Amino acid sequence: MGEMSVTTDLLEHEEKKSLESREFGFWIYLMTDAVIFALLFASYVVLSKNSAAGPSSKELFDLGHTAGETVLLLLSSLTFGLATISMSEDRANRVVQWLLVTLVLGLGFLAMELIEFHGMISQGAGPETSGFLSAFFTLVGTHGLHVTFGSIGICVMVGQVLVKGLTLPVRSRLIRLGLFWHFLDIVWIGIFSVVYLPGVM
Amino acid sequence: MLGRLTFDAIPLYSWVAMGGAAVTVCGGLAVFLLITYLRAWKVLWTDWLTSVDHKKIGIMYVVLALVMLVRGFVDALMMRAQQAIALNSDGYLPPEHFEQIFSSHGTIMIFFVAMPFLTGLINIIVPQQIGARDVAFPFLNSVSLWMTAAGAALVLVSLVIGKFSTAGWTGYPPYSGIQYSPGVGVDYWLWALIVSGVGSTMSGINFIVTIVKNRCPGMSYMRMPMFTWTTLCISILIAFAFPALTVVAAQLALDRTLGFHFFTNGDGGNMMMFANLLWIWGHPEVYILILPAFGIFSEVVATFSRKRLFGYKSLVYATACIAILSFTVWLHHFFTMGSSANVNAVFGIATMIIAVPTGVKIFDWMFTIYRGRIEFHPSMVFTIGFMVTFVIGGVTGVLLALPPADYLMHNSTFLVAHFHNMLIPGALFGYFAGLNYWFPKAFGFKLDAKWGIRSFWFWIIGFYLAFMPLYVLGFMGMSRRMEHYADPTWQPYLVVAALGALCVLAGIACIAIQLYVSAKNWGSARDTTGDPWNGRTLEWATSSPPAPYNFAILPEVRDLDAFHDMKISGTAYQAPVQYEDIVMPKSTGIGPILGALSFVLGFAMVWYIWWLAALCLVLSLVCIGIRACDDDSDFVMPAAEVARIENARLAQISAADMHDMRDFLPRGAASGAALPGRA
Numbered sequence: 001m002g003e004m005s006v007t008t009d010l011l012e013h014e015e016k017k018s019l020e021s022r023e024f025g026f027w028i029y030l031m032t033d034a035v036i037f038a039l040l041f042a043s044y045v046v047l048s049k050n051s052a053a054g055p056s057s058k059e060l061f062d063l064g065h066t067a068g069e070t071v072l073l074l075l076s077s078l079t080f081g082l083a084t085i086s087m088s089e090d091r092a093n094r095v096v097q098w099l100l101v102t103l104v105l106g107l108g109f110l111a112m113e114l115i116e117f118h119g120m121i122s123q124g125a126g127p128e129t130s131g132f133l134s135a136f137f138t139l140v141g142t143h144g145l146h147v148t149f150g151s152i153g154i155c156v157m158v159g160q161v162l163v164k165g166l167t168l169p170v171r172s173r174l175i176r177l178g179l180f181w182h183f184l185d186i187v188w189i190g191i192f193s194v195v196y197l198p199g200v201m
Numbered sequence: 202m203l204g205r206l207t208f209d210a211i212p213l214y215s216w217v218a219m220g221g222a223a224v225t226v227c228g229g230l231a232v233f234l235l236i237t238y239l240r241a242w243k244v245l246w247t248d249w250l251t252s253v254d255h256k257k258i259g260i261m262y263v264v265l266a267l268v269m270l271v272r273g274f275v276d277a278l279m280m281r282a283q284q285a286i287a288l289n290s291d292g293y294l295p296p297e298h299f300e301q302i303f304s305s306h307g308t309i310m311i312f313f314v315a316m317p318f319l320t321g322l323i324n325i326i327v328p329q330q331i332g333a334r335d336v337a338f339p340f341l342n343s344v345s346l347w348m349t350a351a352g353a354a355l356v357l358v359s360l361v362i363g364k365f366s367t368a369g370w371t372g373y374p375p376y377s378g379i380q381y382s383p384g385v386g387v388d389y390w391l392w393a394l395i396v397s398g399v400g401s402t403m404s405g406i407n408f409i410v411t412i413v414k415n416r417c418p419g420m421s422y423m424r425m426p427m428f429t430w431t432t433l434c435i436s437i438l439i440a441f442a443f444p445a446l447t448v449v450a451a452q453l454a455l456d457r458t459l460g461f462h463f464f465t466n467g468d469g470g471n472m473m474m475f476a477n478l479l480w481i482w483g484h485p486e487v488y489i490l491i492l493p494a495f496g497i498f499s500e501v502v503a504t505f506s507r508k509r510l511f512g513y514k515s516l517v518y519a520t521a522c523i524a525i526l527s528f529t530v531w532l533h534h535f536f537t538m539g540s541s542a543n544v545n546a547v548f549g550i551a552t553m554i555i556a557v558p559t560g561v562k563i564f565d566w567m568f569t570i571y572r573g574r575i576e577f578h579p580s581m582v583f584t585i586g587f588m589v590t591f592v593i594g595g596v597t598g599v600l601l602a603l604p605p606a607d608y609l610m611h612n613s614t615f616l617v618a619h620f621h622n623m624l625i626p627g628a629l630f631g632y633f634a635g636l637n638y639w640f641p642k643a644f645g646f647k648l649d650a651k652w653g654i655r656s657f658w659f660w661i662i663g664f665y666l667a668f669m670p671l672y673v674l675g676f677m678g679m680s681r682r683m684e685h686y687a688d689p690t691w692q693p694y695l696v697v698a699a700l701g702a703l704c705v706l707a708g709i710a711c712i713a714i715q716l717y718v719s720a721k722n723w724g725s726a727r728d729t730t731g732d733p734w735n736g737r738t739l740e741w742a743t744s745s746p747p748a749p750y751n752f753a754i755l756p757e758v759r760d761l762d763a764f765h766d767m768k769i770s771g772t773a774y775q776a777p778v779q780y781e782d783i784v785m786p787k788s789t790g791i792g793p794i795l796g797a798l799s800f801v802l803g804f805a806m807v808w809y810i811w812w813l814a815a816l817c818l819v820l821s822l823v824c825i826g827i828r829a830c831d832d833d834s835d836f837v838m839p840a841a842e843v844a845r846i847e848n849a850r851l852a853q854i855s856a857a858d859m860h861d862m863r864d865f866l867p868r869g870a871a872s873g874a875a876l877p878g879r880a
Contacts, residue, residue: 005270007782007837014835021337025410028440033404035444043452043463043474050469128460131469137457156826169832
């Protein structure tokens with residue numbers, strides 16, 4: 001029995017060390033992702049005036065709609081923060097509740113984005129129309145894809161919290177997913193101020 | 202159901218192409234039959250393919266690199282043969298086939314020879330150099346390997362099913378766009394790059410974290426061996442630069458597949474954006490390939506000169522400078538494509554500045570050799586050959602860095618000669634030096650030195666014969682990538698270049714013979730101490746091949762040349778009072794499965810088989826999800842087992858095997874009282 005617990009201690013110690021590395025590695029992953037977004041932003045800025053025969057950003061963007069998306073995503077970042085606080089208070093049920101609220105807000109954001117995309121495509125402003133729209137759909141769509149993966153991640157983590165409870169690895173994963181989610185918030189603020197605001201001005 | 206995949210994809214258009222396809226298929230079949238004949242499938246799967254041991258992953262990377270080296274070299278040989286005979290005639294290759302060959306040659310050599318070779322050597326050595334038991338993320342390491350292999354497999358498959366790109370390894374639009382390249386070739390190229398590029402990015406992240414977090418006690422940053430330093434620098438470069446490759450390849454794929462307009466001629470596309478994005482990755486990539494080789498040269502030169510590395514600090518700072526500057530020179534790849542004179546001047550000056558830290562390194566290595574007791578081991582011979590030859594490449598590079606001169610020489614064979622002059626001595630010779638130097642560490646026996654020296658002479662003579670004529674031809678006005686030509690004064694030079702390629706072929710054959718002879722005589726060349734060359738750094742403190750955990754007890758480092766210091770002070774080869782339990786990662790099949798899925802995904806995207814691509818994507822997500830829920834990925838190796846392995850090893854080492862360290866003790870005036878002032 002004594003030997004068993006020594007082994008378990010060792011595994012736990014090693015796990016803690018490995019989780020620290022994972023958190024550091026995740027920051028670096030986010031940096032590589034930031035480079036991807038930086039280049040997509042740069043491509044957008046280069047192509048943003050190239051609307052060719054298609055509509056320009058002024059004719060397409062609806063700042064009210066974008067404001068709605070922004071509110072949903074910023075609120076979801078707040079609720080993820082509340083989930084993290086509940087985690088530090090060891091309240092697993094509360095964590096699940098806030099995660100579900102975050103998920104609903106994230107899905108709401110995605111729904112609004114899809115409505116916007118659908119509207120643009122149905123009035124002949126799809127990504128194959130012009131360089132400007134290619135860059136727009138790629139940049140905003142890549143962000144949306146990230147939000148989709150983040151939402152899948154939230155579903156997985158809700159399952160893990162329910163099944164495993166707030167174990168050390170689960171906490172670490174939640175922290176990393178939180179970093180991802182807040183990162184997407186920052187990217188969205190970039191999209192709002194580089195794509196939508198100058199687009200309607 | 203099968204998208205645009207039909208029976209027309211089989212290369213019946215030329216005998217040469219069919220021959221290539223037949224060789225590829227037969228090669229694959231032969232390997233399959235051999236493994237079946239040896240009944241080795243189970244061992245292969247459990248001990249190798251599913252392994253997350255960094256040493257085994259490293260070996261598999263190097264095997265991949267050597268296989269692809271042969272394929273890439275056959276391309277080179279075919280090009281040289283074509284140009285040697287194609288004066289006022291069509292030669293033996295139709296133009297479209299010739300274009301595929303130079304495109305696949307570049308793609309293979311950069312992405313599937315140089316990248317896996319250096320990643321493999323890093324995998325085998327760096328964790329041991331920093332006194333670690335493993336990389337930070339062993340599972341991620343396995344995924345990186347299999348995604349690189351998937352990319353290589355896509356290039357190989359393009360030889361059998363469909364065609365490869367004809368747009369060169371840089372694939373500039375608009376030619377690589379769907380309008381001018383409607384076939385599958387460019388798509389093969391793109392998906393090979395995307396899949397292997399993601400794998401490389403993950404390797405970069407892995408080694409940043411490994412080096413920052415897993416160093417043993419006492420190993421401060423300024424005690425890290427040079428190879429570890431160069432690895433840290435290129436891992437950072439990979440993490441910053443490879444996302445650019447992913448972005449530019451994805452954008453071109455969107456243009457081609459879904460009709461986007463990033464780089465198209467009309468409708469608001471911008472072709473110059475492709476050149477910029479590609480080279481924002483591409484120039485750092487040059488240093489990603491070369492810096493690890495610089496690290497290998499630094500290790501080899503110190504070991505075989507029997508001296509401490511001269512100017513360690515200046516080498517570290519020079520490496521860091523090169524890494525930073527490598528992001529400031531990308532525009533020199535397209536001086537002639539419409540930038541203003543001032544922009545060209547800025548990038549031209551930046552390019553010349555980057556030669557300064559590189560020059561510092563050359564001097565450091567020369568001063569290390571100066572008054573050393575040099576041993577002409579094959580790895581040392583490759584190092585000296587590199588130093589002489591690389592300087593020529595550096596000088597022609599500074600010449601090309603002058604925008605007015607570049608206007609005259611761009612797109613000529615002068616450029617071809619220049620970058621081969623950088624990458625063959627600068628990168629490949631380094632990897633060969635590493636192969637000769639570290640082979641006993643990976644396999645427990647030494648490589649045959651005689652055949653190593655022979656391979657060196659064939660390689661370096663072949664190199665000079667093949668590329669010096671191309672410098673001359675560049676001045677004579679020959680463009681690169683010509684399938685045939687009409688100027689008879691060019692032909693003699695091209696014949697010499699073809700002879701050079703044959704000489705390199707002999708060099709490759711020597712390496713194959715070296716591997717064969719060494720494997721046959723492995724019993725007489727065994728490395729029992731784990732330290733065959735009287736090495737200076739920690740990788741020589743482990744057994745050869747190392748135990749799965751590398752170090753039974755984590756070493757404590759007091760000096761830059763950590764193991765040298767241990768041997769001098771007599772703390773090497775000591776059994777500890779007590780061994781400890783060691784936590785090890787479990788093998789997992791998810792790595793190779795993800796690799797296979799990314800291969801099929803790439804293949805499906807190339808041929809527009811949408812349902813298959815979607816299926817692969819979903820299955821990949823399921824695999825990642827399964828792994829993300831797995832809390833039981835480690836196991837414990839008990840102390841008794843560790844003690845058994847270690848005692849068996851120590852029992853094998855006799856005092857006679859150990860190196861006499863008295864040679865290194867200070868003698869004569871140096872052994873007297875220390876002079877005042879800092880050492």
